[in-house]
Amino acid sequence: MRGDIGSQEFSLEHEKGLKLKGLDLQREQREREQASQSKQTLDLQGLKELTIIEEAIDKGLTSLNPELMFNNLATNFQNAKRLYGPTLLRLITGYNPEFIERNIKVPEFKKQLRKNIEETVRNLESIGLIDKEFFITEKAFEEVATLLLADLDFLSFKGFGEVSSKYESVYGDASLERLTRFKKRFKDLDVRATIRKVLKHGRTEITKKDLVFKKRYQRGGLNIVYCVDASGSMLGDKINAAKRAGLTLAFKAIMDKNFVSIIGFSSDVVVQTPLTNDFKLILETILKLKPRGKTSIATAIEKSVELLTNKKTGKHIIIITDAMPTSGEKPADQTLTAVSKAYDEGITVSVVGIELAPEAVSLAEKIVSIGSGRFLVAKANNLNELVIADYEFFKEGA
Numbered sequence: 001m002r003g004d005i006g007s008q009e010f011s012l013e014h015e016k017g018l019k020l021k022g023l024d025l026q027r028e029q030r031e032r033e034q035a036s037q038s039k040q041t042l043d044l045q046g047l048k049e050l051t052i053i054e055e056a057i058d059k060g061l062t063s064l065n066p067e068l069m070f071n072n073l074a075t076n077f078q079n080a081k082r083l084y085g086p087t088l089l090r091l092i093t094g095y096n097p098e099f100i101e102r103n104i105k106v107p108e109f110k111k112q113l114r115k116n117i118e119e120t121v122r123n124l125e126s127i128g129l130i131d132k133e134f135f136i137t138e139k140a141f142e143e144v145a146t147l148l149l150a151d152l153d154f155l156s157f158k159g160f161g162e163v164s165s166k167y168e169s170v171y172g173d174a175s176l177e178r179l180t181r182f183k184k185r186f187k188d189l190d191v192r193a194t195i196r197k198v199l200k201h202g203r204t205e206i207t208k209k210d211l212v213f214k215k216r217y218q219r220g221g222l223n224i225v226y227c228v229d230a231s232g233s234m235l236g237d238k239i240n241a242a243k244r245a246g247l248t249l250a251f252k253a254i255m256d257k258n259f260v261s262i263i264g265f266s267s268d269v270v271v272q273t274p275l276t277n278d279f280k281l282i283l284e285t286i287l288k289l290k291p292r293g294k295t296s297i298a299t300a301i302e303k304s305v306e307l308l309t310n311k312k313t314g315k316h317i318i319i320i321t322d323a324m325p326t327s328g329e330k331p332a333d334q335t336l337t338a339v340s341k342a343y344d345e346g347i348t349v350s351v352v353g354i355e356l357a358p359e360a361v362s363l364a365e366k367i368v369s370i371g372s373g374r375f376l377v378a379k380a381n382n383l384n385e386l387v388i389a390d391y392e393f394f395k396e397g398a
Contacts, residue, residue, distance in 0.1 A: 048091060052120070053129050053140045055088040058240045060232075060290040064092070065134045066121040070114045077101050085236055092120045145283040221313035222258040222395050223275050224249070225304040226387075228286075229321035230264040230271075231295040238354050241380040242320045243286045245387040249318075250282045252388065256395065261307050262286055265300035266293035267327045275307055296327035297367075301338035301349065308347050315347040316394045317371070318387060322354040324363060332363055339370045349373040350390050354380060 056064060061084075069092070072080040077100065081089065086097045093100060094116045103109040124130045129140040194212045198204070226249055228234075228242045250260045254277045262285045264271040271288045273281055297319060308315040325331035339349050349371025351364040356377065368375040374393065376386045 049124060049127065049129060050140075050143055052088065052091045052124065053136060054144045054240075055085065055091065056136065057141075057144065057287065057290065058236060058243075059083070059085055059088060060235060060292055062136055062290075063134045064121055064124065064130055064136070066114075066117045070117055073100065073113065074104060074110060077104055092117055094120075141284070141287045145287050222253070222256075223261075223308055223311045223313060223315050224253055224258065224391065224394075225261045225263055225275075225307055225317045226250070227263045227265060227297075227300040227304060227317060227319045228289060229266075229295055229297075229319075229323065230289050230291050230293075231266045231323065231326075232292050233295070233323050234291040234354075237380040238322055239289060239291050241354075241383040243289060245320070245384040246286050247283065248384055249387050249391055250279060253391065253395075254279055258395070261304070263300050263303055264289045265296055265303075266291070267296055268299055269303050272303065275311070294327040295321065295323050295325050296331065297321060297325045298331065298334040298338040299327070301335070301342055305338070305342050305345055305347060308342075309345050314394065315345070317342065317347060317349045317373075318390055319349065319351045319367070320354070320383070320387070321351065321360075322356065324357070324360045335363065336366060336370060339367050343371050347371070348394060350375070350394075352376045352378050352383065352386050352390065354378050354383065 052064075069080075069084070072083065073089075073093075081097055081101075084092075089095075089097050089100065093113055095113070100113065104113075121130065121134065125132065125134075128137055129143065131137055194206060194210055197212060198206055198210050226246050228239075228246060230239065234242065246262060250262070253260045257277070259275040259277055260273075260282060261275045262271065262273045262282055263269055264285075270290075271285050273285045276282065300319065301317065304317045308317075325335050342349055349367055350373035351367050353360065353364050353375070356364060361377075364375050367373070374390055376390060378386045
C-alpha cells in the first residue's frame with residue numbers, strides 16, 4: 001500500500017515537474033549559451049553548479065561518480081545521506097532527501113532519480129568542473145575559491161576588485177593577484193577627501209583610482225598561524241565556516257601588512273603554507289582541506305613553532321577545533337607540552353572551539369592559560385567574527 005501511495009505521489013510531482021521543465025527549457029538553454037559565450041557573469045545555474053562542488057569538497061569527496069551515487073542511495077539511503085549531506089543530495093538529484101527516502105523503492109522514481117543524477121554530472125563535466133573520470137578538476141577548485149572570496153562581507157564595498165557580489169566574475173578571471181597587490185586598508189579610507197577629489201573633476205561616480213587613504217605608520221608586525229582541525233568530525237558546516245574565517249583573517253592580515261600561514265591538521269599535518277602575504281596561495285591551500293582521520297593538536301602546534309621561532313615581531317597561533325585531541329598515546333599531555341614550548345619561544349596560543357564537549361573545554365582553557373592566549377566558544381555561524389576578534393586583539397599588541 002505504501003508503494004502505491006509513493007508511486008502516486010511521485011507521478012503527480014513528476015508530471016508537474018515535466019510541465020515546468022517544458023516551460024523553462026528555452027530559457028535554460030539561453031542561459032547556458034550565454035554562460036558559454038561570456039564567462040564573466042555567474043547566473044543562478046552556475047551558482048548551483050559551483051555550490052555542488054563546494055559541498056562535495058566540504059564532505060571530503062574528490063569525485064562525483066553518478067553510478068556510485070545512485071547505488072549508494074538505492075541500497076542504503078541513510079548511509080548515503082550521511083555521506084553526501086542533504087544539500088548536496090538536493091542539488092544533484094533535484095529532490096529533497098525526505099522525498100527520496102519515501103519513494104526510493106518505487107521503480108519509476110528510481111529510473112528518474114538515476115537520470116537526474118547523470119544529467120547533473122554531465123553538466124558539471126561539460127563546463128569543466130569534473131573530468132571524464134568524474135574527479136573534481138583544478139578549474140573547479142579555482143572557481144570555488146573565487147566564490148568563497150566573493151562571499152566575504154567586507155569585500156562587498158563596490159570598487160574593490162571584481163567581486164562586489166557573488167553573482168559576478170566567478171566564471172571569469174578571479175583577479176586574485178590584483179586584489180593582493182592592493183595594499184590599502186578599508187578603515188584607512190578618507191571618504192571626504194575622496195568625494196572632494198571626484199567633485200573637483202566634475203564627476204558623480206567613484207572609481208578605485210579616486211580613492212584617497214589616510215597615511216598610517218606601522219607599529220610592528222604580526223605573524224599568524226591559522227591551524228584548522230581537519231579531522232572527520234569537522235565535516236560539513238564546521239569546515240566550511242573554518243575555511244571562510246581563514247580567508248577573512250588572511251585578507252585582513254595581509255591588508256595590515258602582516259603574514260599568515262595556514263595549517264590543516266588531522267592525525268598529522270595535511271596542508272601547510274609558509275608564512276606569506278600571498279593571498280592566492282592561501283586560497284589554494286584552504287580549498288585543499290578535506291576532513292578525515294583523528295585529531296592531533298600537538299602536531300599542529302609543533303609545526304607552527306617551526307614556522308614562528310626565528311621571527312622577531314609578534315607571533316601568534318589560532319587553533320580552530322571541535323574536539324579533544326585523539327591522536328597519540330597521551331594526546332592531551334602532548335598538546336600541553338607543545339604549548340609550553342611555544343610559550344618559551346614567545347608565541348601566544350588562542351583556541352576557538354566549535355561546540356566543544358566539557359572535557360575539551362577544560363583542555364582548551366589550559367592551552368590558553370599556558371599560551372597566554374584567548375579561549376573563544378563558537379558555533380559554525382559566528383566563527384568568522386570570533387576569529388577576527390582574536391586577530392584584532394593580538395594585532396594591537398604586536
